[in-house]
Amino acid sequence: MKTTIATLRRGQRALIKEITSDNIPLKLLEMGCLPGNEVKLVRTAPFECPMYLVVNGSHLAIRKEIAAQIEVQII
């Protein structure tokens, strides 16, 4: 199974490996969700959606199905 933001555990940090899908909103990229940047899963709402992240210094929440399309490498 691929490691994505959706598979991170609470408090875990990772580096974004690749963003290929067309389904990723541009706004997310603009907020710094880009390859090479660090992402941390702060917490999730019940049933793991949405997910509260810190990326590139930005605090933001995204839904799990988008998180599942962002491949990461745990550090």
Next chain:
Amino acid sequence: MAKQIKVSLIGNPNTGKTSVFNLLTGLNQRVGNYPGITVEKKEGVCKLNNGTKAHILDLPGTYSLNASSLDENVVIEVLLNKKNKYFPDVAVVVTDVENLKRNLLLFTQIKDLEIPTILVINMADRMSRKGISLDIPTLEKELDTKIALISARKEQGIEQLKKCIEQYATLSQAPCLDPLSFEPDYFSRLQKAFPNQSLYKLWLVITQDVNFRKVNKQEITIDPDFKIKTESELKRLQQKETIKRYQFINAVLKKGFTIDKSTATGFSAQLDEILTHKVFGYIIFFMILLLIFQAIYGWTSYPMDLIDEGFAWLSETAKANLPSGPFVDLITDGIIPGLGGVVIFIPQIAFLFLLISILEESGYMSRVVFLMDRLMRKFGLSGKSVVPLISGTACAIPAVMATRNIENWKERLITILVVPFTTCAARLPVYLIIISLVIPDEKIGWVFGYQSLTLMFLYLLGFITAVGSAWLLNKILKIKSKSYFVVEMPGYKVPLFKNVAINVIEKTKAFVFDAGKIILAISIVLWVLASFGPNDKFNKAEETVTQQYNDLSEEELENKIASHKLEYSFIGYAGKAIEPIVAPLGYDWKIGIGIISSFAAREVFVGTLATIYSVGSDDEGTIKNKMASEVNLVTGGPLFNLASGLSLLLFYAFAMQCMSTLAIVKRETNGWKWPTIQLVSMSALAYVAALIIYQILK
């Protein structure tokens, strides 16, 4: 005449852009709309030290120039087209020192448009707490512009900003990045084709063309060869652009920005532990909701009573002191009560806006969106639908406008369609008078009265119907839209009083004038229809009644004449014409008129009944007595009994009776299709529900 400078204020959401605007302009500002669209336009004037006036335009908050919403598109329209009325002499980009890296993305884009651009770094007061230090001269050199380091909260640094604006002509207009570096292949081809144009502007026109297809192209026309065919190709290029921009920003910040994490404190993180907790988070949210309802329906009753009495007094005084005649009647019976019908909602609306803007300013609203998204999605809504649904309990108009930040069109449309089911303030007077007529004033056990339980049930009914129909619409509507959902979770901040106050004043003013115009017009039309009749039965009412009843006191006689006149007035005939339609619901022609006029605005109902039952003032006590003594001519029993009362309550709970809401839905959905569907289906539901309950209970 002193020279004037046109300034555009630009920035990401949550950077304190509005605080900077308020500080520069004070109360010297105007809110309106951009021509043809409903995007809010805020303008203000700021007097600079050398006597020049700066005209400041507060553009909608945006994360970048790659606009995805109507609000954001305005920014591009203004900045791209030199012939635009608002095209600035100088752009001021407001950033938050804590999110400088992300905020600079927009700055580099604006700078690349070759407009003089001042960088404002706001929230300087938080720097020491976050362990941030800045090397301003280096940053100024790297970014090739002037920087104003300010704290809008502490009102520091504004003078420096004013000085920068004053001297805008000395600013460099050189761009930060060369678009050739994004993707040499595509952009060099573009440059060869249009050697005289700014490459970045060309690129923006192309991106807007894919997304909006309607940007003003007077200045630049694009050869079809360079049109980007697919959205994914566009996105690929935009991703490259974003990466290049961040590379540039990182290089700049490496030289002029240091953060010492060891001295940083995480106040927001600790608050989030509680406020977004899986259990406590929800408990706190529901406590806040309870508080909001208590505030709107408990605490506002005093000012509302005062307003009510004030208008009744005004009407009486005018009657007593002005010579009688049709024109004075129009003022005392039409316009004054009509205005009172609008003004009475000001306390509730203002209180709701006050609480919502405190919650928004503090950063808590984003947490609500986070907590509620999963639950709301089950019904085809978004976490971002929560704010509109709460606002809807005051008024559907601001609620529909609050749906704008829902990115997903289907979720946004569903929210717009179901919001009018929530129990708005205008339904309350109708509910109150009918409940007091037909529900016994008795208690179950110690605490709960039947009347208050009925009212609570009606609120629940509104909410459940909204959510239930959202679920149904989600199943029916075949709109393909991607699950775009990105919410910024800004750091918690104590709301600034000035921002909250200005927001409340502006929103309330907009409501009063928008709704006021319609209510005023309707009350005048109603008055005319009720004051004139088509034939002699109306004109000779006084003679007929006086002959019929000669043993009545003067006051009783006057009431009789008034109701006789009403019966044979234009509106009386209209009421008689629709009686067959409303009779199965348990209503007579008078209630029919009340309902018809309520399609303009629900709150008209009580006022209409007041006119119809020939009671001079809007005082509920007397209307109530009149209504209680009305007899149903078919059954012989009282007209308002449990069956007809519940039927009326359900009708008002479901029916789409608000022209202003329909007008705003038309604007927000770009056409008459959705408001028509809304009007027809909600009213059909109302009719059927009222019919069923009356036929069962009668």
